[in-house]
Amino acid sequence: MEKHYLHGKIITDVARPDKKIVEGFRKHDVCKIGDSMKAYGLMDYQIKPIAKGMKVCGPACTVLTRPGDALYVQKVIEVLKPGDVVVIDAGDIRDVACIGERLSQYMKMKGCTGVVVDGAIRDSAGIIDIGLPTFSKSICTKIFGSIGPGAINVPIQCGGVPVKPGDIIVGDDDGVVCVPMEVAAEVLATADHHLADELYRLKQIVEEGKSVTEVFGLADKLKKWE
16 A cells, blocks of 8 residues: 555654743734744634633644544544644545544543644533543544544644644634744743733823834834824
8 A cells, every 4th residue: 555654654753942932922812923934824714712711822742644534633632642632644534533532531631732633523511521632623523534644743734834843832712823833932032022022012001101103113104104
């Protein structure tokens, strides 16, 4: 049987980012992090939480799977580490699911903090009840089974963004962003700076009574259009 060179690979020993850096990203929303990378790393806007208010932040444990196949999604339950976000490349297929309520429950038992799927999930009500933050492009009913092929902790894509094991995944109501592990500290510092600037402008307008034009320096920009 012909297969992709990654098929069948199950990598259990992967580097993960410093826990302090992961914690640092928890205070930032997806938009702020995306701004800090000039929109690189922002996944397709159609990948959204299956319920409002779901948030996730943690290192990626990646899964490559044939659309609608759960074999390697099942196996990743034994590979993931507490705090991981399972990121599944299901080929952008939206009418057949690769994960449902029971696998989600087992993942949460192992310490998984969330799931992101470039494709579909099912049993949404059960997953919501379990309390596992889950992001996908669609919710459907069909699933094919667990035959394979697939791989675990290999480079994948999700929502048009490259994702490597250990990259930091952050998701909220606006969508999902992937921060490459090797630049995570730099991106976090930029996001911290952007947040500080934003809060300072808020203070100037709300507490000091300054105008939006003054605080944002709009006068010169507007003058060009007079």
